[in-house]
Amino acid sequence: MSLTGKAAIVGCAQYRPEKYATAPQMFHLEQIADLARLALIDAGLTLRDIDGLAVNGAHFNEATAFVPAVVAEYLGLQVGFAETVDLGGTSAVAMAWRAAAAIQLGLCRAVLCVLPGRLAPPDPDADPAAVAAAMQLGAHSGCFGAPEAEFDLPYGHVGQNTGYAMIAQQYAHRYGYDAAAMAGIAVAQRSNAQANPEALFYGQPISVEDVLNSKMVADPLHILEIVMPVAGGAAFIVAADDLARECRHRPVLIRGCGEQLDFKSPSYARDMTVTPIARAAQRAFLMAGMKPADMDMAQIYDCYTITVLLSLEDAGFCAKGEGMAFVRDHDLTWRGDFPLNTHGGQLSFGQAGTAGGMSQLIEAVTQIRGSAGERQLHRHDTAFVSGTGGVMSEQGALILTGA
Template identity: 50%
Template sequence: MRGLRGEAAIAGVAEFAPTRKPEKLWMGLEAYSELARMALDDAGLSISDVDAVLTGNNLQEAQMFVPATIIEYLGVESHFSEVVDLGGASGAALVLRAAMAIEMGLCETALCMLYTQAHHRNPKAPPVNYARDWGGGVWGSPQAEFEIPFGAVQGTYGYAMIANRYAHEFGLTDEQRAKVAVDQRTNALAHPHAVFRNTPITTEDVLNSPMICSPLHILEIVMPCMGGAAVVVTSKEKAAKTKNRPVYVVGGGENTTHRSVTYEPDFTHSPIKAASDRAWAMSGLKPKDIDLASLYDCYTITVLLTLEDTGFCAKGEAGRFVMEHDLTYKGDFPMNTHGGQLSFGQAGIAGGMSHVTEAVLQLQGRAGDRQLRKCDTAFVNGNGGIMSEQVSIILRGA
């Protein structure tokens, strides 16, 4: 099939350590500037090399013209500028779009950056209305009329509904879901910047933690925090001259089917399958060829569905699969070796970018104590909304 030819590579990454109580209150433009500096330094490139800027839609200083505002502040001239609004899938989507633009000849070096400012809003700004802002319940929306008045607010209820339906159709135990959280916490213990780097947990800890929305316990749900990340994607020719092992983007796919869980076509078969199928076909690789699975994990049930719909195991077998495999960086199926968002931390819209940066660090042999003995290929999946917006990318080291 037509698609990426592996002519664009990730050359550098940068990430703020996720934190619940930031030591420095960055304004958005300050944060993006620092992330750009760090990522370019990591790659051995300079701001003069940059000719494309891709970001999310949550810049405090501008509700419109977001790329232009960042471009102006950085002092670059961009030949390709993009805002991506795919929630947790935005990180993978930025990288995919940058690779596409580079291969088409629209630009040569792209900065892909995401940052969350949720923990230092303007004190004069109105309080966050999560039912409206996260739930999409603005006047006139289906959510405002048919969901929010009945208590269907935010994501947890939606993922709990998915977990319950999955258990009804295929069988799923609390212990199987908990295994995901426990193994990822083990990975976080080896990451010096993870929010939960000093707090091991057991299956019993997960099952005894407070029930938030049945059947999901608090230790099965992401830890919101503050943070940000940046990725430098550049041409194959320029990547060969940078400091780190080039990480080529060799496959990608995207699929969006709905906004609200109410309109989800099928609770147990997600849009991930169509996105990942395209990525696999484009790359020529198969699940058995992958050394690292870096899968979006806002909830434990998200991981289980992703394992199935990306082809790492058959439909209905994810519970058995996680019990039969060691998902830690020491194990036979390394997954989310940074701890995932469940234990590394979820920095808002930037949370999904941690799956990209971790995959790059592993492929470049720079993951420290959690480094895999062999890592030449990685599969990354980003998930937005309530299992609704999906982006899969496949990365391969030079």
């Protein structure tokens, strides 16, 4: 089965990223309802039009099971398609193609895809020590019986920083490492954020020297090469093409998709320098009948600069080992010859937890619609969008085009 462009993204909504200390606390159900309302207004639809639902089943405070049913009941929905997606930072990409496939199969006509990203009010019965321990381990599994709990965590392999640093070290050993070129990725995205008033780092440009002189967190990764966690959240609506034509904006067609999950911990990766996006992107381009050179923009998941570099290579925008030369030879800003993460990316826009990957998808939609304001691209009909979950464990790709 392949997607035929019969489903389009027709509405989206995104909270402005905020520091956790200043953002309002809201139950996840409240966030979902509010984001759904905003996305429906953007699309020009009503809740009665929604008959499909995709939500995140992990870290959902108000339910540990039956999450779609709880959400549907809260919103007053009756749906013919319901899905929980637990793929970390690639959840948004995964939701989009699942929604499109369900529409193409005739299960539904309009799917609400939503990921809350603000803190929920604390559970008064929760064990503070258990919560703190879970946060300390980052994305890794410390549960009894988990391989990581026995073979990784006792030896200091905790959180995401160590995993991505190991990947960067392995890449450097095999292909060499240009720290200034890597810093340039962060600088270009911070430059893009200066044209996006919604970005967390709007009004705060940086230079390559700033990145290289910033704190070393996990060699070779500096703090300005590492994502900024924020409070946020986002939603989008995927609709059948006939319904999409009745909506307020230019429909953004989902033309190709791919997904690949290879491991949980990079300790067990066959080759840390070859990431799952290689096969995911290949499938997406093949399905769409397009190639990397056909893309007007790339909205690539950017939890770390090394994530961007490897994704550029493995998605086919340049050959393996040539990523740093590619970055040096191209202008990655919205004004440049290879527009990358034109909203600032998560490095400069901010990463709202699992909802962080929504920002790349929503930026692609915004650009294809032609409503990006100052940072609007002149050529904006095609977009490559990627998602990354875990430590390069699970990745997804979308090819989006304007109708």
